[in-house]
Amino acid sequence: MAGNHKILYREQQRFRQFWLWVVVLGVAAIFWAGLVTQVMFGGQFGDNPVSDVELVILFVAVGLGLPYFFYKMTLTTEVQPGVLQVRFWPFHLRPVRIPLHTVRDYEQVVYNPIGDYGGWGIRWSFRGKAYNISGNEGVQLLFYNRKPLLIGSQNPQRLFEAIRQAKEMG
Known part of the structure; x- marks a missing residue:
């Protein structure tokens, strides 16, 4: 049994629910907006903004990382x-x-x-x-x-x- 690797069936699935992607990309968009507003245009994002460095770290983690994580999940x-x-x-x-x-x-x-x-x-x-x-x-x-x-x-x-x-x- 352990040596036999004949594959009878293989299926690979990914998250594809439209509503899930709306939520994930909506959350990511908040961090994209923060990056553009505060880092690129020098404005203030929110009532109590984090530093530009912290915002870039959050952007990479949530604005890029979250969608990538859900895209790669299988x-x-x-x-x-x-x-x-x-x-x-x-x-x-x-x-x-x-x-x-x-x-x-x-x-x-x-x-x-x-x-x-x-x-x-x-x-x-x-x-x-x-x-x-x-x-x-x-x-x-x-x-x-x-x-x-x-x-x-x-x-x-x-x-x-x-x-x-x-x-x-x-």
């Missing part, structure tokens, strides 16, 4: 014979390996990300754990000895079929 799901791997970059340095022999059952599901798990990302709730980045579909894994795990997917039917095939092969 959820990669990979199915190989006998194993499913999930990596939510940058939070997982290495993929989380789920040996499929520990999976009792699995099902394709439609869920409410906010109502069921409190949103997107790496989420914990009374329903179990979820790795999701956009949408409201995925595959839920049911285990013998732990709470369920939901893997969000833009193509849940293909993910479901790959898990079925990987369990048979593994």
